[in-house]
Amino acid sequence: MHRHEISAIAHSGHPIAAPLHDDSVQALLDRALPHDEATLLDLGCGSGTWMMRAQHARPGLRAVGVDNNADGITAARRAAADAGLADRTEFHAQDATEFTSPHLYDVVVSVGATHAFGGLLPTLRAAGSHLSPGGSVLVGEGFWEREPGQAVLDAGFAADEYADLATTVDRVVADGWIPVHGHVSTLQEWDDYEWSWTGDLSRWALDHPEHPDAGQALDAAAAHRNAWLHGYRGTLGFVTLLLRRTP
Template sequence: MDRQTISALAHGDHPIAAPLSDDSVGRLLERALPHGEARLLDLGCGSGEWLLRALAGRPELRADGVDLAAAALDRARAAAEWDGIGDRLTLHHQDATEFTASGPYDLVLSVGAAHVWGGLLPTLRTARSHLAPGGSVLVGDGFWEREPDRATLDAGFAPDEYADLPTTVDRITADGWRPVYGHVSTPEEWDDYEWSWTGTLTRWALDHLDDPGHDDALEAAAAHREAWLRGYRGTLGFVTLVLRRAGDT
């Protein structure tokens, strides 16, 4: 079973692919969404949950989502049609690093996808290339809550993969961005996300004993649970920021 399929199954009960509660997602969108007619772009949109929630009840908004996971885009497309917003959501099955658009966007989102560009600052540089003057970026990425120990590194992380929160924000502001809102995921949000990820995948495997992917799903859930509980739990944090460019009008 490939990684995209495993991820799609694991996020079935937690469609926001990050440690964020529904209330936190709602607050972040409230702070980030522009007023009036506007265009949104989600780079690494997955099943499109951020865009679906943004478009709901806001007929003046239009959005594009970009992702390589065809199955996730199919779910986003079906959900948009069901919600009656399919005519305002365009989905692109392609590498987000290669996406080109016909015009700028008023809000660019990329939450939990910074690894695609090799880090947070390269992600922001890409976001800026799509951003209209005066627009905002909604970005989410990891940081170290504390110095990573051997157990965290053995879970698959590099010591310099992240910095602490103050250093992370310093790097962002030094790159010309200004935070206008932010949210640091709580331990409860992390636990809910990780139990959902591992539990949903495990339940799928137990309900599909005859599926060829059954063993792969159980192994992936167990490995992820072990890495979380004995590795990065309490060490890896997650921050989601609403950013604007200093001096942009």
């Protein structure tokens, strides 16, 4: 079972593919978007949820999404068409690191996709290359709420994979960005996300016992749940930053 298939099933019941509640997503978008006629680019858009959430409240907003998961892009195009947004939405099934465009955008989004660029700062540099003067980047990244112990490392993380929140923000500022807003995901947001991730994948496997991948899906859900509950719960944090360039 491909990781994209596991991810699609695991995220099917959560409003966003990150530990954020609906109201947190809406508050971030309200602060990020300067006006109804804005343009938005999502690098690593997944199913296009951020884009479509932004468009529902802004009838003039045009959005472009890029993701290397072709099946996910197909589903996103279908969802945009069903929502009546196809004429204002454009999707590209390709590696976000290789995306080029003749246009610049008022807002560039990359939440939970920094791994595709090799980390937070490379993601910001890529996002900045697509940003209009005076525009904003909305980026989501992990950080250590506390020093990771052996259980976290055993769950597959490296101690230097993230920094603490203050160091994370300091690095962003040193790279030429000014935070104008931010949201630190709460433990409740994390728990809701993880229960949804593991529960939806488990439910799919139990509802499709005849599927050849059902056993693998159950194993993946169990491994993820174990890593979360016995490893990184309360240690791995998530921050979504709204950034503008230093003058």
